[in-house]
Amino acid sequence: MNWNRRVQVLVGAAALAAAASLPVAAQAPTPAAPGIPVNPSLVGDTSNVAKEAQGWLADLIRINTTNPPGNEQVAAKYIAGILEKEGITAEILELTPGRSAVVARLRSAAVANPAKALLLVAHMDVVAVDKSKWTVDPFGGVIKDGYLYGRGAIDDKGMLAANLAAFVALKRANLRLNRDVIFLATADEENGGDANIKVLIGKYWDKFAAGFSINEGGNVFVVRGKVQYVGVQASEKVSGNIDVIARGRSGHASQPTKDNAIVHLAAAVGKIGAYTAPVHLTAIVRRYFEGLAPLEDDEIGKWMRSLDTSDRGEHAQRVLSNGSPLWNAMLRDTIAPTILTAGVANNVIPGEAHANLNVRLLPGDTIEAVVRDLTKLVDDPLVKLEVKPNGGLAAPPSSLESDFYAVISKVAAQEFPGAAVLPFQSTWATDSAQLRLHNVQAYGLVPFPLTEEDLKRMHGEDERIPLAAFNKGVDVLARIVAEFAVTR
Numbered sequence: 001m002n003w004n005r006r007v008q009v010l011v012g013a014a015a016l017a018a019a020a021s022l023p024v025a026a027q028a029p030t031p032a033a034p035g036i037p038v039n040p041s042l043v044g045d046t047s048n049v050a051k052e053a054q055g056w057l058a059d060l061i062r063i064n065t066t067n068p069p070g071n072e073q074v075a076a077k078y079i080a081g082i083l084e085k086e087g088i089t090a091e092i093l094e095l096t097p098g099r100s101a102v103v104a105r106l107r108s109a110a111v112a113n114p115a116k117a118l119l120l121v122a123h124m125d126v127v128a129v130d131k132s133k134w135t136v137d138p139f140g141g142v143i144k145d146g147y148l149y150g151r152g153a154i155d156d157k158g159m160l161a162a163n164l165a166a167f168v169a170l171k172r173a174n175l176r177l178n179r180d181v182i183f184l185a186t187a188d189e190e191n192g193g194d195a196n197i198k199v200l201i202g203k204y205w206d207k208f209a210a211g212f213s214i215n216e217g218g219n220v221f222v223v224r225g226k227v228q229y230v231g232v233q234a235s236e237k238v239s240g241n242i243d244v245i246a247r248g249r250s251g252h253a254s255q256p257t258k259d260n261a262i263v264h265l266a267a268a269v270g271k272i273g274a275y276t277a278p279v280h281l282t283a284i285v286r287r288y289f290e291g292l293a294p295l296e297d298d299e300i301g302k303w304m305r306s307l308d309t310s311d312r313g314e315h316a317q318r319v320l321s322n323g324s325p326l327w328n329a330m331l332r333d334t335i336a337p338t339i340l341t342a343g344v345a346n347n348v349i350p351g352e353a354h355a356n357l358n359v360r361l362l363p364g365d366t367i368e369a370v371v372r373d374l375t376k377l378v379d380d381p382l383v384k385l386e387v388k389p390n391g392g393l394a395a396p397p398s399s400l401e402s403d404f405y406a407v408i409s410k411v412a413a414q415e416f417p418g419a420a421v422l423p424f425q426s427t428w429a430t431d432s433a434q435l436r437l438h439n440v441q442a443y444g445l446v447p448f449p450l451t452e453e454d455l456k457r458m459h460g461e462d463e464r465i466p467l468a469a470f471n472k473g474v475d476v477l478a479r480i481v482a483e484f485a486v487t488r
């Protein structure tokens with residue numbers, strides 16, 4: 001049944017009068033918000049599959065995939081087992097010893113059309129934990145006060161389990177698909193080593209080639225108890241590293257000279273720390289602030305609207321940058337010193353000292369330009385800056401005009417009435433950059449409504465997901481997938 005057309009037909013007053021004579025069950029459902037009809041999910045009620053998926057998530061948390069070393073193969077086999085039970089063929093894609101991805105496909109036709117296919121992506125590896133700071137076992141899959149605790153509960157096993165639930169729900173509903181839907185669990189996202197998505201694409205692209213994808217990267221942001229906005233990631237910043245090297249005379253610490261490498265390095269790092277890169281508004285960030293302005297208080301909203309003005313723009317940029325590290329990082333390249341290395345003994349002046357700068361570039365900016373600017377700023381012949389290898393590659397942003405972006409926006413607006421749906425440029429990197437480089441319209445949306453307080457725990461202590469938010473996310477994701485891939 002086409003619920004969309006049905007609801008539209010019933011909107012007119014005459015139709016409403018006619019509907020009054022229909023049996024209650026046949027009448028259109030009550031609109032959730034003015035103009036937004038409730039659209040029953042094509043895959044039906046997802047509460048049962050969400051409950052099962054809570055169990056999968058707890059099990060996945062118990063499989064320790066801390067990267068390094070990752071050991072994602074164990075998780076891949078676990079996922080393959082769930083898929084096989086549903087009658088879905090799953091294929092383990094070997095990467096390096098002990099590390100694998102897993103892929104499965106629901107077909108729409110005998111011959112696949114990769115340009116139309118939809119890819120559900122999540123990574124299986126997690127970042128390390130400092131166990132002493134956790135109040136529960138980070139690999140226990142513990143449920144407490146309505147939360148499921150554990151490393152990866154949100155990032156990214158939560159999304160992994162939700163993708164799996166949406167995929168399984170689609171299979172169980174046995175609907176006709178207008179495009180292939182592909183489930184992919186990746187390895188080595190957090191460390192970007194020799195089992196990462198770049199390697200996976202190089203080896204196995206044909207197994208999961210798609211025109212559209214949904215992955216982590218964006219979020220459903222809960223502020224003061226309600227969803228303020230849904231940020232759909234369509235672009236991301238690019239990570240790279242710069243080695244700052246100071247070279248001086250090494251020697252006995254009892255007779256110091258002015259060319260001490262540590263002193264020169266420290267001065268250089270001090271200057272770099274005080275430096276702020278210029279603002280550069282990308283199209284997505286401009287739309288983000290335009291959309292957020294009416295949701296913030298008047299004062300902040302005013303500055304968001306002034307960002308691009310010639311008279312108040314600079315002040316607006318300062319106010320917003322000072323107001324939020326996220327907003328600051330959305331507006332400009334950022335440079336964070338992260339590692340200092342120097343010295344071998346208390347009484348020896350080292351000849352060399354290093355600092356690592358982690359740089360996050362706006363799409364379009366280059367790390368070479370940052371090196372040039374910082375070299376000028378440091379202005380010290382004893383200090384050199386060099387780009388380290390293996391930096392990220394800038395990918396073109398995903399389109400905000402694609403059919404899939406429209407579906408994500410529509411479903412998000414229905415599921416979170418009153419919230420804005422905004423394009424989002426993440427300050428962090430995801431696997432989607434590599435997909436975008438392969439012409440995939442890749443979007444990021446972790447579908448769980450989460451507070452700042454819960455989001456902060458990712459990569460931190462006591463990572464957890466509210467079970468209610470998980471269930472909601474499964475429903476959101478299943479609706480997005482069905483809305484895009486099911487033939488009506």
Ligand SMILES: [Zn+2]
Nearest residue numbers: 155156189216
């Ligand atoms: Zn992640």
